[in-house]
Amino acid sequence: MDTRRALLDALGDGPVSGPALAEELGVSRAAIWKAVESLREEGFAVESTSEGYAAPERPGYSAAGIEFGLDAPYEIEYRDRLPSTNDRARELAAEGADGVAVVADEQTGGRGRLDREWVAPSGGVWLSLVVRPDVPPARAPLFTLAAAVATADACREAGVDAHIKWPNDVLVGGIGSDGDGDASDGRGGRKLAGILTEMEGEADRVSWLVAGIGVNANTDAETLPAGATSLLEELGEPVDRRRFVATLLERFAALAGTPDRMDRVLPAWRERASTLGRRVRVDTPNGPVTGTAVDVEPPGALAIDTDDGTRRVHAGDCEHLRDADE
Ligand code: BT5
Numbered sequence: 480m481d482t483r484r485a486l487l488d489a490l491g492d493g494p495v496s497g498p499a500l501a502e503e504l505g506v507s508r509a510a511i512w513k514a515v516e517s518l519r520e521e522g523f524a525v526e527s528t529s530e531g532y533a534a535p536e537r538p539g540y541s542a543a544g545i546e547f548g549l550d551a552p553y554e555i556e557y558r559d560r561l562p563s564t565n566d567r568a569r570e571l572a573a574e575g576a577d578g579v580a581v582v583a584d585e586q587t588g589g590r591g592r593l594d595r596e597w598v599a600p601s602g603g604v605w606l607s608l609v610v611r612p613d614v615p616p617a618r619a620p621l622f623t624l625a626a627a628v629a630t631a632d633a634c635r636e637a638g639v640d641a642h643i644k645w646p647n648d649v650l651v652g653g654i655g656s657d658g659d660g661d662a663s664d665g666r667g668g669r670k671l672a673g674i675l676t677e678m679e680g681e682a683d684r685v686s687w688l689v690a691g692i693g694v695n696a697n698t699d700a701e702t703l704p705a706g707a708t709s710l711l712e713e714l715g716e717p718v719d720r721r722r723f724v725a726t727l728l729e730r731f732a733a734l735a736g737t738p739d740r741m742d743r744v745l746p747a748w749r750e751r752a753s754t755l756g757r758r759v760r761v762d763t764p765n766g767p768v769t770g771t772a773v774d775v776e777p778p779g780a781l782a783i784d785t786d787d788g789t790r791r792v793h794a795g796d797c798e799h800l801r802d803a804d805e
Contacts, residue, residue, distance in 0.1 A: 482506055482514040484546060484554070486532075487523075491548045496531035518543050540720045545582065549725045551732035553608065556581045561605075562588035565675060565691040568607035572679070572687035577611040580728060589693060592675055598704055602697040602711075604720055608690045608731065614738050616680035619688055620779030620793075621741050623647050623676040624748045626690040629730035630672050631751045634694070636726050639671065639713045642753040645761075645772065645781045645797045647674040649694070651708055653799065654753050667753060667799035669708035671695055692727070696720055748775060754797060759783065763795035772797075 485504050489495045497515075501508045515525050515532060523543035524535040538544035542557040549555075561567050561583040568581045583605045589597035599605050612622070627647040634641035634649060641649050644667045653668025675691040695709035697717040703709065710718045734744050749755060752775070760769045761781065770785035780791040 482510050483517060483543075486511065486514045486518070487543060487547045490525070490532060490534040494528055494530035494533040499531070523547065538721060540584070542582075544721045545580075545724050547721075549728060551725075551728040552736070553578045553580045553728050553732070555579075558583045560585045560587060560601075562586065563590050563691075564605050564607035565590060565677060565689055568609045568689040568691070569677065572609045572611075572689060576609045577687075578609070580606055580608045580724075582606045582724060590675060590691075591673060597673065597675075597693055598702070598707075599693060600698055600702045602699075602717075603709075604692070604694040604696045604724060604727075606692045606694075606724060606727070608692070608728070609687060610690070610735075611687050612685055612735070612738060614685055614741070615683055616678065616685050618741070618778050619676065619678050619680070619685055620646070621744045621777075622688055622690055622735055623674055624775070624779050625731055625735035625741075625744045626674050626676070626692055628734060628744065628747045628751055629727050630674065630692055630694060632730045633723050633727035634671060634710065637710055637714070637718045637723055639710055641671055641751075642668070643748065643751050644668065644799065645752065645754040645759075645775065646779060646794070647676075648672070648797075649674075650753065651713055667757075667797075670706060671708055671710070671713075690731070694723070694727075696723060745775060745777065754781070754799065758800040759797055760800055761792045761795040761797045763792050768792055768795075769800075 497511045501511050518525050521543045522541050526533045538547050542555040545555045564581040564583050571579055585601040586599035586605050589599035591597040627643045630649050631641045631643050644650050649672035650668030651671050672694040678688040679686050697711045698709045700712045754772045757772055759772045760767050768790050770783040773784050774782045780793050783790050
């Protein structure tokens with residue numbers, strides 16, 4: 480582990496003296512001092528106290544701020560503004576990066592699936608995680624589902640009762656008749672977050688995978704498309720994005736950090752999904768499929784009971800239907 484990250488981890492447990500830390504890490508005191516200075520330059524204002532170095536009281540939303548207290552093996556690259564965190568993550572992936580999360584406060588060219596636009600004003604959580612899992616490309620959809628679970632959990636921990644619509648929209652409301660009569664409710668709820676996974680693979684192995692996660696965190700609903708909502712809108716106050724991102728990454732690592740844990744992904748997804756048991760219409764590349772969603776099957780297909788038997792769909796836009804829609 481590098482000195483900077485080790486210092487951040489040590490600061491998480493309270494003040495730490497430079498000499499003690501140098502000894503613990505087996506590096507020079509000058510190396511510790513350099514790491515302290517570089518954190519300060521990043522805006523992470525390490526304090527010098529009589530007990531040693533101490534973390535700032537309110538770490539900002541920055542690389543060091545997010546890595547401080549982060550219990551997941553990821554490095555953060557933070558930018559105030561990027562065209563798209565997925566594009567930057569793809570660049571890093573091409574250079575061989577593994578376990579790096581690109582985070583931006585604002586995106587000017589955010590992308591959804593099928594080259595749709597993703598609106599990403601300042602205040603949101605726009606994040607793309609590069610990983611190089613040792614799995615065949617056919618298992619890649621599991622990472623998207625894991626990202627949806629991690630996102631829903633981070634939203635829930637922030638106090639918003641989020642659920643997942645197949646395959647990976649994170650929504651609020653719209654289950655049954657929630658009574659607010661909002662036009663978006665018929666489609667399954669108000670959209671809080673979306674996920675765009677991109678990958679490059681060889682025949683038998685994923686070479687890299689980018690999980691792009693967009694969460695409307697501290698964004699005014701007026702700046703978002705119709706049918707969207709934000710954590711700010713749902714809670715009436717801003718969330719701590721630093722803690723939110725850390726929770727999300729920790730949940731993702733716990734589910735998808737190592738291939739042997741991946742069998743937990745589908746059960747976790749099912750528990751948080753609002754799609755199963757619902758009447759749905761999925762617009763697939765081969766046309767619409769309408770029926771009752773009965774299960775999600777490895778590695779992420781939706782099984783739908785239709786008048787012509789059970790159909791399995793692997794990709795598409797899913798709409799939750801109300802009786803009135805049929
Ligand atoms: C998605 O696409 O939901 C995937 C969105 C992924 C965004 C993240 S942000 C970090 C990373 N960097 C990127 O450039 N992208 C990823 P899809 O299911 O195709 O939904 C797109 C549709 O959602 C659009 O056509 C709009 O109707 C709607 N939409 C656009 N911006 C939105 C927003 N901020 N909140 C809710 N809905 C939005």
